[in-house]
Amino acid sequence: MSDRQSEALAASPGTSARKNLVLLVLCAQLFLDSMDVSLMGVALPEMQDDMGLSAEQLQWVISGYAVAYGGFLLLGGRAADLFGRRRIFFWATAVFAVVSLAGGLVTDGWLLIITRVVKGIAAAFIAPAALSIITTTFPEGPERNRAMGMFGLTGASGYAAGLVFSGLLTSLSWRLTFFVPFVVAAVVLLSVRGVIAPDGERTGRRPSFDVSGAVTATGGVLLLVFALTRAPEVGWGSAATVGGLVASVVLLVVFVVIQSRRTDPLVDLSIFRSRTLSTANIVGIAWACATIGWQFIALLYLQNTLGYSALKAGMAIVPMAVSILVAVNIAPRLIGKVGLRIPAVVGLLLQGLGILLFLRADENASYVTVLLPALIIHGLGNGTSFLGFNIAGVGGVADDKQGLAASLIQSAVQLGGGLGVAVGAAVLAAGSAGEVSTYHHAFLAVGIFSLVGAAASAVGLGASGPAGGAEEEPSAGEAVQPQPKAGLEGGRA
Incomplete structure (x- = not known):
């Protein structure tokens, strides 16, 4: 539009x-x-x-x-x-x-x-x-x-x-x-x-489509997600995994070189000058690593250790989904009052706490006293932090780059989800099958990602304050003077 x-x-x-x-x-x-x-x-x-x-x-x-x-x-x-x-x-x-x-x-x-x-x-x-x-x-x-x-x-x-x-x-x-x-x-x-x-009808010259950038970016991300997805099955040290990861890195490096030289790149690299946008993508990866990795491990634990049927396991997770609904309904008002940093940090800490509370679970864990509190705390943190980094990922971006900004934050979540599942699966594969301690190690591994996301949010999402005002980081040679921007704190380097 x-x-x-x-x-x-x-x-x-x-x-x-x-x-x-x-x-x-x-x-x-x-x-x-x-x-x-x-x-x-x-x-x-x-x-x-x-x-x-x-x-x-x-x-x-x-x-x-x-x-x-x-x-x-x-x-x-x-x-x-x-x-x-x-x-x-x-x-x-x-x-x-x-x-x-x-x-x-x-x-x-x-x-x-x-x-x-x-x-x-x-x-x-x-x-x-x-x-x-x-x-x-x-x-x-x-x-x-x-x-x-x-x-x-x-x-x-x-x-x-x-x-x-x-x-x-x-x-x-x-x-x-x-x-x-x-x-x-x-x-x-x-x-x-x-x-x-x-x-809307475009006026002026239509930007050319960056075919070489599209091929290298899509190929690099495909190989990366493919390698991460396959690694738990074929082994992290296998030729398929190592070869896939190396090839993906090479393609992504070539992609960055192409983007830096094109007039109409697939990804305008200058978009990453926004500290808030860059941080939002890092947080998105960490958030997804934690929550998607946890879901993968938790559903296996519920079915393989506690003996839940698939339907019962799915129903057991519903309270977490309800708490997510509550959180994302409250989060906009919270963000409007205190800005993005506090909700993101607190949300990720709560998400991590909910995951780490699964370390209390054993072969006969009570759903009401052990699992339910962890699910509710996880859900509240999950919903609060999710909205924060999504708003940060598209705020302050020109209309003609909104599709790019949206795809970047969603790519971060997809990449994080693949990585989280791969890490969880690798930890489970390395431990003794069926042992509760193996699940504990996996929960700990993915829970750490929430703490990483909280730290990144604290450092990179700007000073806390009402979301109606933002701080703009000046370019070299400009006076250091806060500039108001509606809706989001953040800055451009």
Whole structure:
């Protein structure tokens, strides 16, 4: 949306109602994306029995989506900036709907995996487009914070709903876990053109598309996520893991060199001059390492050690999801009063405390006295810190780079999630199978990431203060004088 369109929208009657409709449609798609992730977990055993999937194929039903999602996010964000946010959101949602339907109809394991990979690619284009539509529709400050709070609340609700519905749907047929997302995506698709404003016409020269940057960035991130995902299975010292990590580093270094020399780069490296944005991405990695790694370990502990069924394990996590909902509902007001630093630091410390409280769990852990308090504390911290680094990651960024900023923060979360699962799996593999002490070591390993994120937030998210004012770090030669900026503390170097 252009500045002229934004001004016209702000001045028109019924603006608030229209904005709320936009937010509703975007949140519906986020709800679907979040639900789709948690729907798969409980359905995997039924898929394996029905289709005769091998252990490798079963892993790639999950990993294929994660690798594709993480690998194509930067490309998706840049495409939204160049070709139009609504256009990309619409067509990517259409692809998401089609492959959801196809996934429920196929009878071959590898075709099923292909639908998951394509769905991951579609989600990588949907997510930054949706987030950048929000950030260009709602101005920085309380209005955007409220919208981001609703966006985060929707994600938590979708994940919780997936945990509950996956067991119910799978008890009827695992194919419903594909058909239900198709129906929701189809409804969103029918709403897009009538609710979301058309993309503004570009004036002047259209930036060229950075093909070499797209290839090296996507290839580098794909190899990195792929290597991290496969490492627990093939070994951290294996040729496949080491080779994949080295190749990903080489491609990413080449990518940085290309970006520094291009006039119209895929990623404008100057965006990282914002200390707040750079810190937000570091915090996003640490947050995801901790919470996604913990979820992976905790669900195994609940089922393998405590003997919970898949449905019971999913239901056991629901109180954490509810506490996340509470946190992301309160967080915008908290951020508006004290700024980003305090909620981010406190939230990550609470998240870490909730994870480390699982060190009290043993072979006969009481759900009410041992697990439930840890789940609630984890959820409160998780929701509070999630909103903080997401707001920081897109604040103070020009409209024409919002897709890039959104894809960067989401790439950080995907990368962190892959790393957290890989670390958790590696610790579990190194210990004695079935021993509670092995789970304790894994919980400790991922819990440390929350503390790292809290430290990064304390150092890099700017001085605490009302979110309505920010500190701008002056360029060389400029007087050191705070400059007001609505909605976010932060600075540019």
